[in-house]
């Protein structure tokens with residue numbers, strides 16, 4: 006932590022806005038390898054991260070081959086965040102994310118076939134192919150997008166949590182967003198509402214250091230992001246976003262508090278994207294050396310180092326097979342007929358007896 | 363400058379540049395001429411602009427005047443309004459029209475309103491540029507065509523440069539306007555090249571332009587759809603149908619006189635707009651033709667617009683949703699066949 010950050014952090018704690026771990030420091034309990042997470046199956050975490058990695062590497066190839074089009078934002082390098090957090094999210098809890106959403110969809114359990122088909126614009130895709138890479142929605146796993154408007158998902162998460170509260174359900178809503186989104190009004194409005202109404206939301210900031218080409222220091226007056234949440238009275242943690250165990254541990258603690266009626270919580274995961282913002286960019290805004298430094302902390306390599314007796318090659322080939330099957334599934338898929346274009350602009354009439362028409 | 367002059371200059375074929383370069387030249391030129399001019403927006407500096415428009419300008423003008431902003435459309439557009447009130451001449455770039463909705467409050471409730479509401483005391487000399495339109499498989503949230511929203515608002519001037527010359531030349535004229543001007547650059551045009559007169563300079567922004575003269579039907583359009591209309595006109599010409607193509611250039615105020623004059627000669631009008639039909643710009647243009655040219659018309663006014671859906675990602679559905687040269691030509695033929703109204 007820089008001197009400037011620690012000064013701000015302590016003033017944050019002093020004015021009472023922050024509580025406990027909420028002063029923006031890396032939470033020591035969360036960043037160690039040992040903690041009390043509920044499902045200690047590291048191999049499963051490794052497999053999930055590898056599925057994301059290999060899926061996206063294949064997507065990059067398919068993009069070059071022009072089989073996938075539009076904007077595609079790769080999550081490569083950031084896999085530990087979605088994997089660690091979503092490992093702790095219960096099946097009936099809601100998840101909201103951004104356009105950089107393949108990792109969240111896969112870690113959430115959306116079938117890879119359907120995600121790949123969506124990338125290809127096939128009717129077999131999660132959104133019938135209509136959304137593509139940036140807009141993955143999946144009702145069975147309560148994945149509410151896939152939002153390509155920066156900051157657009159945060160108010161939705163607040164509303165989902167409000168509904169849970171009003172309907173007497175005790176479950177959390179999890180909302181992922183980039184650090185760039187924290188400059189938008191929607192972030193601040195959402196923080197305030199969630200805190201004011203003590204809503205059960207876990208806000209997860211994926212701080213990868215850049216919003217397109219704009220580095221954190223050039224977009225935020227206060228670069229200690231946890232302090233921003235703390236200013237709204239929201240307990241906030243920072244964790245090592247390259248270490249899936251650290252992320253999982255931090256998420257477990259935060260979610261327990263959220264579900265326990267503690268109100269919203271904020272988790273900053275410090276991470277890095279290894280690739281361009283979208284498929285291609287000039288990378289004029291950061292140095293090669295910085296990218297290489299972060300690659301030394303590749304989340305897959307970090308975790309692999311802790312998996313002594315596991316046959317990683319076997320996992321690799323299983324995952325490779327799954328990815329190829331997904332590509333074959335997408336290839337064999339169909340275009341939605343043009344006659345369906347205007348379907349679902351509005352809801353289809355409910356025909357069951359007694360229902361409004 | 364008159365339309366004729368503008369056309370004469372374009373005709374005097376000069377260096378070929380892309381639309382992107384032309385916009386950049388316009389910005390560079392304005393920055394050199396007037397110290398009060400500065401460019402601000404997301405990633406306009408180090409990144410060079412979401413569409414690469416401002417590439418290299420940071421190096422030339424420095425961080426004060428090529429000002430990167432955080433992701434905060436409401437904030438920096440509002441700040442642009444404030445800076446304009448305070449004596450600067452800001453060019454605010456919003457990456458795309460889709461994100462301008464986060465700033466719509468500032469644009470409508472402040473920029474467009476202050477002069478009138480303050481009884482003429484405070485004008486807002488601000489230029490806002492943004493990319494618009496679909497056609498690049500970016501799915502609904504990145505494919506909006508919302509020029510019509512803005513053209514609805516009194517107090518704004520709304521421009522849609524469809525040619526390299528206008529991309530280069532409209533900016534300075536817009537900066538000289540004492541009131542807010544919104545400029546829409548269609549995302550599919552940035553890579554288009556065209557001849558730019560070597561002595562190219564500011565162009566007029568009051569008049570529509572006849573892009574292609576014709577006799578049998580008038581196609582009225584703007585922005586990204588101009589190319590489609592010219593393509594359709596080419597196809598129609600092969601069949602002996604001579605379509606006149608009008609590039610509106612300014613969407614507010616609308617130079618309807620140029621449109622009326624054309625329709626008085628051709629007796630048929632087809633309005634082409636990439637946006638939705640309902641309550642859209644095409645509705646306004648068609649209504650004005652109906653009001654003013656009723657007795658000149660040999661057929662009901664036709665329209666080609668987007669299908670009323672959020673633009674989907676897959677290519678075939680996106681193409682089905684948006685106007686195409688084929689749909690435009692087909693609608694023009696229907697107008698001439700005199701059968702039913704052209705509906706696409």
Ligand SMILES: Cc1ncc(C[n+]2csc(CCOP(=O)(O)OP(=O)(O)O)c2C)c(N)n1
Nearest residue numbers: 105153154155183184185186215216217461
């Ligand atoms: C409201 C809005 N403004 C601008 C954009 C263009 N844009 C897309 S992603 C992005 C950067 C976002 O950075 P961050 O929130 O840190 O997320 P990351 O991409 O790093 O995951 C920008 C500027 C957008 N999609 N929405």
Ligand SMILES: [Mg+2]
Nearest residue numbers: 183184215216
């Ligand atoms: Mg980021």
